[in-house]
Amino acid sequence: MADPALSIKKVVRRFRQAEATLDILRGVDLDLWSGQSVALIAPSGAGKSTLLHVAGLLEKPDEGDVVVATQSTARMADSGRTAFRRQYMGFIYQFHHLLPEFTALENVMLPQLIAGLRRKEAQQRAKELLDYLGLGHRLKHRPSEMSGGEQQRVAIARAVANAPKVLLADEPTGNLDPRTAEHVFATLTALVRASGLAALVVTHNLELAARMDRRVTLREGVLVELE
Numbered sequence: 001m002a003d004p005a006l007s008i009k010k011v012v013r014r015f016r017q018a019e020a021t022l023d024i025l026r027g028v029d030l031d032l033w034s035g036q037s038v039a040l041i042a043p044s045g046a047g048k049s050t051l052l053h054v055a056g057l058l059e060k061p062d063e064g065d066v067v068v069a070t071q072s073t074a075r076m077a078d079s080g081r082t083a084f085r086r087q088y089m090g091f092i093y094q095f096h097h098l099l100p101e102f103t104a105l106e107n108v109m110l111p112q113l114i115a116g117l118r119r120k121e122a123q124q125r126a127k128e129l130l131d132y133l134g135l136g137h138r139l140k141h142r143p144s145e146m147s148g149g150e151q152q153r154v155a156i157a158r159a160v161a162n163a164p165k166v167l168l169a170d171e172p173t174g175n176l177d178p179r180t181a182e183h184v185f186a187t188l189t190a191l192v193r194a195s196g197l198a199a200l201v202v203t204h205n206l207e208l209a210a211r212m213d214r215r216v217t218l219r220e221g222v223l224v225e226l227e
Contacts (some may be wrong), residue, residue, distance in 0.1 A: 006030075038215075056091060068084065092169040
């Protein structure tokens with residue numbers, strides 16, 4: 001069997017509060033494989049965002065390791081983690097965070113240009129992604145000229161523009177009405193399967209979570225698989 005695209009191993013994360021220590025993650029284990037979507041469902045304060053930040057190399061665990069594409073990140077310097085994150089990780093948030101002065105095409109081109117891709121190649125890939133997500137007619141529109149669902153689909157295209165191995169999403173349909181959320185979710189899951197991404201998606205939407213490959217939750221700082 002192939003190695004996981006992302007492996008979280010015995011991760012512990014704790015924070016100091018005055019003189020007390022708050023244990024958020026108490027030895028979390030999670031493997032994600034390419035082409036697999038995993039829903040993370042848990043109440044507020046359970047540690048979902050902390051786990052997502054650790055998985056995305058935005059925070060270092062106090063103990064344990066995050067292995068991406070078979071490479072351990074536990075002893076990496078911050079500069080190495082940043083480079084690794086840019087190469088292997090894509091992020092989607094509840095709010096799209098598109099740059100308002102740029103068009104949809106330019107927003108998706110930007111991370112590719114930062115990564116060193118030539119403008120012509122970045123433009124072609126951005127166009128292909130936006131076409132795939134049903135936004136071929138919106139290439140030259142700025143965020144203010146698009147609906148909420150269209151803006152979030154542009155954000156999805158931007159997140160996968162550099163062909164990451166792992167996609168981490170924090171309530172990606174949280175700001176959308178049910179019908180729009182359904183459409184955005186469908187395009188996201190289709191993209192995950194088509195591109196072979198490993199996706200970890202934090203969501204409160206149980207109906208959408210039920211259609212993902214796996215569902216997990218956090219209970220007292222430990223990850224538990226749900227049926």
